Amino acid sequence: xxxxxxxxxxxxxxxxxxxxxxxxxxxxxxxxxxxxxxxxxxxxxxxxxxxxxxxxxxxxxxxxxxxxxxxxxxxxxxxxxxxxxxxxxxxxxxxxxxxxxxxxxxxxxxxxxxxxxxxxxxxxxxxxxxxxxxxxxxxxxxxxxxxxxxxxxxxxxxxxxxxxxxxxxxxxxxxxxxxxxxxxxxxxxxxxxxxxxxxxxxxxxxxxxxxxxxxxxxxxxxxxxxxxxxxxxxxxxxxxxxxxxxxxxxxxxxxxxxxxxxxxxxxxxxxxxxxxxxxxxxxxxxxxxxxxxxxxxxxxxxxxxxxxxxxxxxxxxxxxxxxxxxxxxxxxxxxxxxxxxxxxxxxxxxxxxxxxxxxxxxxxxxxxxxxxxxxxxxxxxxxxxxxxxxxxxxxxxxxxxxxxxxxxxxxxxxxxxxxxxxxxxxxxxxxxxxxxxxxxxxxxxxxxxxxxxxxxxxxxxxxxxxxxxxxxxxxxxxxxxxxxxxxxxxxxxxxxxxxxxxxxxxxxxxxxxxxxxxxxxxxxxxxxxxxxxxxxxxxxxxxxxxxxxxxxxxxxxxxxxxxxxxxxxxxxx
Numbered sequence: 001x002x003x004x005x006x007x008x009x010x011x012x013x014x015x016x017x018x019x020x021x022x023x024x025x026x027x028x029x030x031x032x033x034x035x036x037x038x039x040x041x042x043x044x045x046x047x048x049x050x051x052x053x054x055x056x057x058x059x060x061x062x063x064x065x066x067x068x069x070x071x072x073x074x075x076x077x078x079x080x081x082x083x084x085x086x087x088x089x090x091x092x093x094x095x096x097x098x099x100x101x102x103x104x105x106x107x108x109x110x111x112x113x114x115x116x117x118x119x120x121x122x123x124x125x126x127x128x129x130x131x132x133x134x135x136x137x138x139x140x141x142x143x144x145x146x147x148x149x150x151x152x153x154x155x156x157x158x159x160x161x162x163x164x165x166x167x168x169x170x171x172x173x174x175x176x177x178x179x180x181x182x183x184x185x186x187x188x189x190x191x192x193x194x195x196x197x198x199x200x201x202x203x204x205x206x207x208x209x210x211x212x213x214x215x216x217x218x219x220x221x222x223x224x225x226x227x228x229x230x231x232x233x234x235x236x237x238x239x240x241x242x243x244x245x246x247x248x249x250x251x252x253x254x255x256x257x258x259x260x261x262x263x264x265x266x267x268x269x270x271x272x273x274x275x276x277x278x279x280x281x282x283x284x285x286x287x288x289x290x291x292x293x294x295x296x297x298x299x300x301x302x303x304x305x306x307x308x309x310x311x312x313x314x315x316x317x318x319x320x321x322x323x324x325x326x327x328x329x330x331x332x333x334x335x336x337x338x339x340x341x342x343x344x345x346x347x348x349x350x351x352x353x354x355x356x357x358x359x360x361x362x363x364x365x366x367x368x369x370x371x372x373x374x375x376x377x378x379x380x381x382x383x384x385x386x387x388x389x390x391x392x393x394x395x396x397x398x399x400x401x402x403x404x405x406x407x408x409x410x411x412x413x414x415x416x417x418x419x420x421x422x423x424x425x426x427x428x429x430x431x432x433x434x435x436x437x438x439x440x441x442x443x444x445x446x447x448x449x450x451x452x453x454x455x456x457x458x459x460x461x462x463x464x465x466x467x468x469x470x471x472x473x474x475x476x477x478x479x480x481x482x483x484x485x486x487x488x489x490x491x492x493x494x495x496x497x498x499x500x501x502x503x504x505x506x507x508x509x510x511x512x513x514x515x516x517x518x519x520x521x522x523x524x525x526x527x528x529x530x531x532x533x534x535x536x537x538x539x540x541x542x543x544x545x546x547x548x549x550x551x552x553x554x555x556x557x558x559x560x561x562x563x564x565x566x567x568x569x570x571x572x573x
Contacts, residue, residue: 005017006034006281006285006286007032007034007041007044007045007048007054007055007056007285008055008056009032009055009056009057009058009285009287010071010287011071011072013055014055014072019053021053021075021076022053022054022055022072022073022075022076023047023052023053023054023075023076023077023183023187024047024052024053024054024055024075024076024077024078024079024080024183025054025055025056025057025072025075025079025080026040026043026044026054026055026056026057026079026080026081026082027056027057027060027069027079027080027081027082027122027126028040028056028057028058028059028081028082028083028084028139029059029082029083029084029088029091029105029113029114029118029122030058030059030084030085030105030106030114030295031058031059031105031106031107031113031284031285031288031293032056032058032284032285032287033283033284033285033293033295033296034280034281034282034283034284034285035280035282035283035296035299035300036275036276036278036280036304037085037299037302037304038085039082039085039138039139039140039175040056040058040082040084040139041280042175042176042275042278043080043138043175043176043179044056045278045279045280046176046179046180046275046278047179047180047183048278049278050180050183052077052183053076055072055075057069057071057072058285059106059113059114060122062115062121062122062125066125066129069122069125069126069129070129074130074133075133077134077183077186077187078133078134078135078136078168078183078186079126079130079133079134079135079136080135080136080137080138080179081119081122081123081126081135081136081137081138081142081165081167082119082137082138082139082140082141082142083114083118083119083139083140083141083142084105084114084118084139084140084141085105085139085140085295086105086140086141087140087141087144087145087532087533088114088115088116088117088118088119088141089116089117089151089152089153090530090532091103091105091114092111092116093153094528094530095500095527095528095529095530095562096528096559096562096563097152097153097559099111102294104293104294104295104298105293105294105295106293107288107291107292107293108291108292109292109294116153117141117164118141119137119139119141119142119145119161119165119167120161120164120165123135123137123165123166123167124165124166127166127167134168134169134186135165135166135167135168135169136167136168136169136170136171136179136182137161137162137165137167137169137170137171138170138171138172138175138179139175140317140321141161142161142167142170142171142172143170143172143173143320143321144317144320144321144532144533144534145158145160145161145533145534146160146161146162146170146172146202146258146260146534147160147202147217147233147237147249147251147258147260147534148160148217148220148223148230148233148251148253149533149534149538150230150531150533150538150539150541150542151533152530152531152532152538152541157220157223157224157230157542159220159253159254159258160202160204160220160251160253160258162202162203162204162258163204163220163253163254163258168203169182169201169202169203170201170202170203171200171201172200172201172202172260172263172321173200173263173321173322173323174267174307174321174322174323175200176267176271176275177199177200177264177267177271178198178199178200178201178264181198181199182195182198182201185198196259196261197261198261199261199262199263199264200261200262200263200264201261202258202259202260202261203258203259204253204256204257204258204259205256205257205258205259206255206256207255207256208257209250209252209257209259211248211250211259213247213248214247214248214249214250214259215236215240215247215248215249215250216250216251216252217233217236217237217249217250217251217252218230218232218233218251219251219252219253220251220252220253220254221252221253221254227542227543227544227545228543228545228550230539230542230543231539231543231545231547231550232547233251234534234536234539234547235547235548236249237249237534238320238378238536238547239376239378240262241263241319241320241323241324242312242319242324242375242376242377242378243375243376244265244266244325244372244373244375245262245373246262246263247262248260248261248262263323266308266323266325266326266327267307267327268327269327269328269329269330270330271327272306272307272327272328272329272330272333273329273330273332273333276304276329276333276337277333277336282300282340282341282344283344284296298352299352299353300344300352301341301344301347301350301351301352302351302352302353302354302355302415303334303337303338303341303351303353303354303355304329304355304356305328305329305334305354305355305356305359305362305399306326306327306328306329306356306361306362306363307322307323307326307327307356307357308322308323308324308325308326308327308356308357308361309322309324309326309356309357309358309361310324310325310326310361310364310379310380310381310389311358311361311379311380311381311382311419311466312324312377312378312379312380312381312382312466313379313455313465313466313467314464314465314466314535314536314537314540315465315498315501315529315532315535315536315537315538316535317532317533317534317535318357319378320534320535322357324378324380325365325372326361326362326363326364326365328362328363331398331399331402334354334399334403335402335403335406338351338403338406338409339406342406342407342408342409347408348410349408349409349410349411350410350411350412350413351403351409351411351412351413352413352415353413353414353415353416354399354400354403354412354413354414354416354445355414355415355416355417356416357416357417358416358417358418358419359414359416359417359418360393360396360418360419360422360423360437360441361419361422362395362396362399363395363396363399364389364390364391364392364422365389365390366380366386366388366389366390367388367389367390368388371388372388378466378536379466381419381421381422381468382466382467382468383463383466385421385425391422391423391430391431391434392431392433393422393423393433393434393436393437394433396437397433397436397437397440400412400440400444400445404444411444411445411447412444412445413445413446413447414441414445414446417451417452417453418441418452420452420472420473420476421468421472423435423437423438424438424472424475424476424479425472426471426472426475428475435479438479438480438483439483442480442483442484442487442491443483443487443489446491448490448491448492449491449492449493449494449522450480450491450492450493450494451494451495451496451525452473452476452493452494452495452496453495453496453497454467454470454472454473454495454496454497455467455496455497455498455501456470456497456498456501456504456508456512457470457511457512457515457517457518458470458504458508458511458512460503460508461501461503461504461508463503464501464502464503464537464540464546464553465498465501465537466536470515470517473495473517474517476493477493477517477521480493481493492521492522493521493522494521494522494525495518495521495525496525496526496527497512497525497526497527498526498527498528498529499526499527499528499529499562499565499566499568500528500529500556500561500562500565500566501529501537502529502537502540502541502546502553502554502555503540503553503554504529504554504556504565505554505556505565506564506565506568509565509568510568513568526566528562528563528565528566529541529562536548540553540555541555541557
């Protein structure tokens with residue numbers, strides 16, 4: 001492994017390292033935080049591990065003479081570009097399309113440090129300044145915009161971000177393995193035809209695609225003319241994203257096409273450990289001394305246990321980016337990180353979160369891998385839990401026990417979301433580990449409030465969300481109240497809801513607000529639905545069609561109508 005050092009962000013820092021060249025320069029819409037929760041740091045440290053010299057330009061000024069894009073000069077291999085940990089449009093605007101006044105990923109929460117559509121803006125500048133240097137785009141914004149997608153803020157279909165940006169390559173999903181292979185390929189000057197076979201890459205080509213076995217989608221131009229064609233496209237794209245062995249996808253656009261190669265297989269436990277066992281400082285770059293980065297404050301004492309989510313909620317982008325199949329770290333890797341955490345400045349013994357997209361999916365997998373290999377389901381839990389899924393929480397309970405035994409740890413909270421349909425069904429607890437898990441979660445890992453997300457009360461809306469019946473939440477509340485009463489502790493159950501999701505009208509919101517099962521609960525957690533690229537719900541919002549069934553769906557598109565739905569939730573009856 002290369003000697004550990006802070007990733008440089010300036011000419012002075014590069015000179016201090018004695019470098020006379022830089023292999024890869026990464027541009028990011030976020031401030032640079034050397035922590036595994038920030039994708040730029042992960043890719044920088046991962047390439048560093050394999051001997052590459054990587055520098056980062058965080059939040060470059062795109063408005064002036066572009067000196068930030070020039071200051072480090074030309075890299076030996078390529079530029080990398082990402083918008084940051086969030087899509088730049090989600091970062092900038094509320095569901096009502098109002099400009100946000102702050103940015104959690106910028107020093108002191110200052111707004112305006114990145115442009116709209118940051119990936120395209122940064123890439124076009126780099127291509128203007130260095131037309132012969134390859135640009136590789138990645139991260140959440142590029143990943144979810146890799147093919148034709150609905151953009152809520154422009155209220156139209158947009159082609160692949162490869163078209164709008166002019167990038168040479170797009171790395172989608174979790175990028176350690178494809179970025180390393182691509183870096184080695186560029187360094188070795190491999191033939192373009194060879195590089196175009198690297199998994200988890202997308203690229204644009206002119207002419208007609210002749211890739212054997214590829215699945216052809218409707219063209220971008222066809223989708224513009226026919227909303228049904230767009231819905232059909234998405235159904236194919238989503239099915240492929242949830243397969244262990246997906247096909248090559250090809251989407252014609254203009255005088256050529258965009259090709260999306262299949263993803264890598266889910267990372268093994270050993271690979272997952274290697275992504276985390278890197279010399280992160282776990283701190284913001286020293287350039288931010290004296291300034292707070294709110295996003296860092298939220299996660300600095302947290303631990304990620306796994307990647308992926310098999311819940312398959314229609315409004316969520318996690319599976320489209322991280323994958324459906326759970327990729328877990330080993331207990332030893334997690335414990336090593338926690339032991340190191342105890343030495344961090346300001347650590348007082350409390351871990352803010354031990355989790356992931358869904359905290360209680362750690363270690364879960366299908367019992368029969370061959371069945372998983374043939375599976376085409378978007379969700380392992382909806383419309384009913386897959387019988388092949390092992391929902392035991394024993395491994396998670398064992399991990400919690402080991403964490404509690406680490407010297408210097410007072411509390412390990414679970415701040416991430418949980419799926420209660422992993423331990424409860426219509427008959428009660430799923431297995432012998434279920435009740436033990438819920439009891440420990442409430443009494444040992446909750447700081448006064450257990451947050452869960454039923455999202456709605458009405459089955460017709462829940463079906464379009466791909467969420468379980470509200471009756472299951474009612475069962476959860478019963479078990480929660482029983483456990484809390486027996487313990488004598490004070491603890492609240494806090495449900496989260498979404499208003500104005502496709503299929504939801506004022507009648508459904510009224511029923512939600514009147515639901516007797518919600519009486520006595522803390523009730524301000526409602527979010528106005530925001531259509532984000534590459535979700536089933538955004539397709540429904542744009543097309544008015546459920547891509548699964550092909551049936552029409554009511555959609556509240558009016559901003560005032562959306563506001564009324566949300567405000568109805570707070571009315572007193």
